[in-house]
Amino acid sequence: MDLNQVEVREVHGVGAQKALELNAMGVFTVMDLLEYVPFRYEDYTVRDLASVKDGDRVTVKGYIIGEPVLQRYSGKSRLSCKVMVDDFLLTAVWFNRHFLKDRLRPQQEIVLTGKWDAKRRQMSVSDSEFPGQGDSNTGTIQPVYSVVAGTITQKWMRKIIGQALTQYSALIREVLPASITDRYGFMSRSKALAIIHTPSGVEEGKQARGRMVYEELFLFQLKLQAYRAVTRSRTDGLKQQVDLPAVRAFVRALPFQLTESQKKVVGELLHDMQEPYAMNRLLQGDVGAGKTIVAAIGLYATVTAGYQGALMVPTEILAEQHNRSLSTLFEPYGLQVALLTGSSTDRQRRDLLASLQMGLIHVLVGTHALIQEDVYFRQLGLVVTDEQHRFGVNQRSILRRKGMNPDVLTMTATPIPRTLAITAFGDMDVSTLRELPKGRKPIKTYAVQHAMLERVLGFIQREVAAGRQAYIICPLIEESDKLDVQNAIDVHIQLQQHFPQMRIGLLHGRMSAQEKEAIMRAFKEGTVEALVSTTVIEVGVDVPNATLMVIYDADRFGLSQLHQLRGRVGRGEHQSFCVLIADPKTEVGKERMKAMTETTDGFEIARRDLELRGPGDFFGTKQSGLPEFRIADMMADFEVMEQARDDAAELVGDSTFWTGASFMPLRAYLERAHIFDSEVLD
Secondary structure (H helix, E strand, O other), X not given: OOOOOOEHHHOOOOOHHHHHHHHHOOOOEHHHHHOOOOOEEEEOOEOOHHHOXXXXXXXXXXXXXXXXXXXXXXXXXXXXXXXXXXXXXXXXXXXXXXXXXXXXXOOOEEEEEEEEEOOOOEEEEEEEEOOOOOOOOOOOEEEEOOOOOOOOOHHHHHHHXXXXXXXXXXXXXXXXXXXXXXXXOOOOHHXXXXXXXXXXXXXXXXXXXXXXXXXXXXHHHHHHHHHHHHHHHOOOOOOOOOOHXXXXXXXXXXXXXXXXXXXXXXXXXXXXXXXXXXXXXXXEEOOOOOHHHHHHHHHHHHHHOOOEEEEEOOXXXXXXXXXXXXXXXXXXHOOOEXXXXXXXXXXHHHHHHHHXXXXXXXXXXXXXXXXXXXXXXXXXXXXXXXXXXXXXXXXXXXXXXXXXXXXXXXXXXXXXXXXXHHHHOOOOEEEEEOOOOOOOOOOEEEEEOHHHHHHHHHHHHHHHHOOOEEEEEOOEOOOOOOOOOOEHHHHHHHHHHHOOOOOEEEEOOOOOHHHHHHHHHHHHHXXXXXXXXXXXHOOOOOOOOEEEEEEEOHHHOOHHHHHHHXXXXXXXXXXXXXEEEOOOOOHXXXXXXXXXXXXXXXXXXXXXXXXXXXXXXXXXXXXHOOOOOOOOOOOOOHHHHHHHHHHHHHHHHOHHHOOOXXXXXXXXXXXXXXXXXXXHHO
């Protein structure tokens, strides 16, 4: 019996209504239920107060001293009584639990669980028991599950998972190869799942979690490594006959020299394009590291081989900017660059698509409009996606399918520690640009409080008076009664009143594409001296004369986003500055300000951002295609991820993976983990 096929209603105690509520939690089968692991545990082990720190959650046992006191106020209640615990006389407090008053009798034994306030010698009680009266949690470790609003409680969830284990634990299949379980001495899958739901102790719980973390990461890596092996073994890529002398001449004619990093990455790119397999390469680099020129060289190379190139970016502003820069680069060589966005008129679109299909357009730049059904290339050779985490996996694959297995280069300005990138994007080759172009001056960054706004305004005035330009970034477009943060419209009005002679523009996401383009063109040309904007300017906008970035309520942004915004300045010959205005009230907010002022290294920023936010938020899990692991944590379990990657690669490299009897069990593992892709692996 395959528990992935057995409906959760088959568990005794799960009725029709409860099954619907479990379905809403993503639990449809018995296996889903058994794999619905707790997100934390509550330890009801009785402890000695002498070893407890102020603020700890603790369980203690003692005797009630004296009569309880009940106080009522504003429809709420506070119940308290004195309890002797060893040599401590403490005050136990229950909020809105007035019904317990009659049960609290002098000299009665009681077990209390709650938060310990050492200064007041007081405990805020979350749970209390009277020994010998009913079921007891005392001395146990209880799982805590993520449940949705409804009739499902923690108590019911614990009971029903216990029932599922009783009914079906003997049918839980092992999914790890025996070579792996023997190598690491893992307990069986059945035992590990049982212990995760009902651990008898901390050490046993760690061992069970360790086994399940490895399994989850191993299955994930097995899919990536199998996909990579199949892709590399195929010879249905393009094997482009790149005109290398023409490419070298193109690079020599650039108005600047490539950095050593850029030269290395260009070499990797050209090598892959000339191989028979379809390239799948991730190019990551810090803000301003020169990823765009690397992509341009690749696009030029594919044209010399007789193919067309496509560049897909997340915003129209960025698409228009790339269109201008590539047109300028390629015009002397007779290459035709075209732009396709949602704002293209019907006439423009018809003419463009006809030219594209006839091969008259060499490079097409655009937004997600590139993946619409009526867009046909004559012969697509290279697909470049910029800010790849902004596009879903499906969007990128649709663009790839518009050619006969074209080479793919995905780029991101969100630096990721290389080992993490190789592990998380295991199906891709990773290239990294670490150096900044020569002559770039580090951006000086300052964190100030709102009380210093007048000084910041004086800074803006000085930079503009010196012929420079400034960005002023706000987190919101309009005023919000829910968030006490600055908004772009109000700030724009305030600055116009403060600087009546200054030409100040406003840019936000609700403006039309034409309005945004007009404002950005005016800012780029210098007719707008200061630009108030939301984060719509975050990605890729290039104005070399802009030397000052001011960010209101900076603690509301993630570290990587702050670094992206800071990267909009520092692109010219003059010294640039970034001023973060914030009164952070949380430790995370304070850490962000500290990190931004201590380093301009995007990889260090990325490391700290991962620590503060976790990989799901950092990558934008739903958009990036990264898995939402049930048990594993990409940062905390990173070493396990690396080991699982190596083990999966070793297994995939074994010929018996593809032939012989052992392949079917492995295929079953992939299918049971919902990661088997028949299009790739069959």
